[in-house]
Amino acid sequence: MTRPDRSAIRAAIRAVAALAAGVAAPAAGVAALLLAWELAPRLGLVRAASVPPFSRVFAEAGTVLADPAFRAEVGGSALRWALGFAAALGIGVPLGLVMARSRFVRHAVEPVLTMSYPVPKVALILILVLLFGIGTLARVIIVVLACLIPIVISSFHGADAVEPRLIWSARGLGTSRLGTLFRVVLPAALPSVLSGVRLAIGVSIFALMAAELMIRQSGVGAYLFTYYDLGDSPRVWATAALIATAGFLLDAAYVRGVKFGLRWLAGEI
């Protein structure tokens, strides 16, 4: 019996080939981008004073991370974001679920969503400052506003698509109307809710950064734009790269976390 051996070897060869295709091609894409960034200023294609090469920015990022002022700003930004995000979840998910189950609520809320959806929330930053001052509140509210629409819409769509027979059988088994909302509708709508939350994370960080750079009181966005005003381009590029990386890592961590925590979920979020 030589077949198992041969198939094992074949499997190994296939695995190596797949690894090469799966890792080499993406790595090539990233490497090309970074190489272009490194070489363009060094070859004089762009002014090195305004666009420092990648290695210089990479080194500067270490300095930024070690800067106590930056660390303090990160803490403040994270707190404001978490407050706004939690509030948006607390309002948005129940609202979306109720919309799907109650015709009246749905008809009341839908026009509000359609009308407010195309309004850029960042346009309200300075208005909120006018109304609530430059303190924490205005910035938390802007995070809530930015998160709310994707969360409400995805919760609504998820709950609206729940198989009615699922709800009927729960009702038949003696679950109350409110009980079905949390025991049947929410779990069934969860995949959709979670993908809405993912979108909300992205939009809300954008809104918070925009608010911080407009208000300039405190926060990572303020840190970035203060150095921009000072014309310290390595510091600007490094801070921007760190914020971008943080956004990416947060998103990746969210996706991994959901996949790990809810293994019964099929498909991607």
Added chain:
Amino acid sequence: MAEVGQTHTTTASASLAGRVPKLQAEDVGKVFTRRGRDPVPALRSVDLAARPGEFVSILGPSGCGKSTFLYIAAGFVAASHGVVRYDGVPVRRPGPERGVVFQEFALFPWKTVLGNVTYGLARLGLGRADRADRARHYLEMVNLGGVEKLYPKELSGGMKQRVALARTLATDPDVLLMDEPFGALDAQTRAVLQVELTGIWQRTRKTVLFVTHSVEEAIYLSDRIYVFSPRPARVRAVIDVELDRPRDRERMLADPGYPLLHRRIWDLLRDDTS
């Protein structure tokens, strides 16, 4: 009707001595490989041949790999070994000379009925007026008039399959490859379309390779039936259906030879425990 059904023990090509087959498969095998999974054999050494103008069916249990064989003949899927020849030339890619009809119709939902049927004609370089005329001709052939401007979503399953058939016929392919085309339809629609297909085939004299898992359908339509074994599929038996044509369903069911033939094929399909 002297003898109904005759099982060949010789290979398909041997039984065709003297005539060039339109479509010929030699030792065709297929193994599906996927990253991180064990390879799955789907077909094992299939020999098959269809003479010009012949109606040949592939009959087998569902999931046995008969559709895979059809996709290889169509050029959508590459065989792991062996070769399918069309007019003696190995098939490597899809071509307009081999028209395919799918169970799921695969109509273009963004095109109207007329748009679907003319689609292939535009590729052939016909003028706009010619295309519409020809499309209407084939829509009439499949008994579908007055629905040109409708979208597929507005049609019943039977009508969709008629459009799909007209779309394939319109480019005038030499060979029709049909993958359980009536499998998604209700019994009545299915029976009507079987009769219509027979009529069209008799008028156009195309070579047909027809995949099905219905014994009755295979007997009613075919000149010859290839009975496939379960996965990995191979040819279990080749059966000539020597019923008179044109066939009539009532007469066929009443024929004393029919139950015997049905029974024999059924036994071939069933006692595949090997």
Added chain:
Amino acid sequence: MARPTPTIPATTPAPGASTPRASVGGAVTWLAVRTYPVLLVLAVWQVVAHSGAVTAFTLPAPRQVWDQAVLGWRSGTLIDATTITLVRILGSFALALAVGVPLGLLMGRVRPVRRMARPIVSFFFPTPKVAIYPALVILFGLGTASKVAMGFAEALFPILLATTAAASQVEPRMIWSAAGLGTSRPGILLRIVLPAALPAILTGARIGLVGAITGVFVAELIVAADGLGHTMAIGYRTLATADMYLTVVAISAIGFTLDRLILATRARLLRWTPEAER
């Protein structure tokens, strides 16, 4: 990398598909139900502005903002600012479509392209693009180009990701049918994959449009010499609060109108989908 994008409800049927209204009374009710949020906001605004709880400086009454609008209309400054912003939005949105749709089709159907582009796309998709704005100014200068670049960066990813996901999920038998009928590989991308992915592309475009508006407006807000964002920033700095509210109304009107246009286009282009029945 399928990222499902939730569809935003479109309460009002698009103009092309409007249902006939029987009576004038019916039409009034219909309009009132659809526009009640605007009326509600106006009413609350009016009441709060006159309640004395806030000063006319913090919250000018709707009437004051209206007067400001008339003033801006007569002097031409409002039209100018709106036109400039609108052109920038349309420019960045068009650019995002022109790049996002072809690239998305390729990423969805051509494996090497997908493998090369995926890490870069999945890095930039979730990052807050405001952080990159200083870089855009350095690269494109202080004028229109950096505003359009910012709008483009915000609009691109929803379009790109929706197109990629939809293109990768096209029913293979449909593609085979087309190939069997003699369609070439580029032809399949154009004639089969593009129309099949169109519903998802238009959903992505709707989200991308808001991205374009947000990006352009933020860019103008940060640093600019013209446009609605600039009007807002100047209003804040010179304490011309009525101008700030006027800006919000103007940018909202732009957003609302463009969103309606996309919905109308969608209704026209997608008559063949099962959902288009209503």
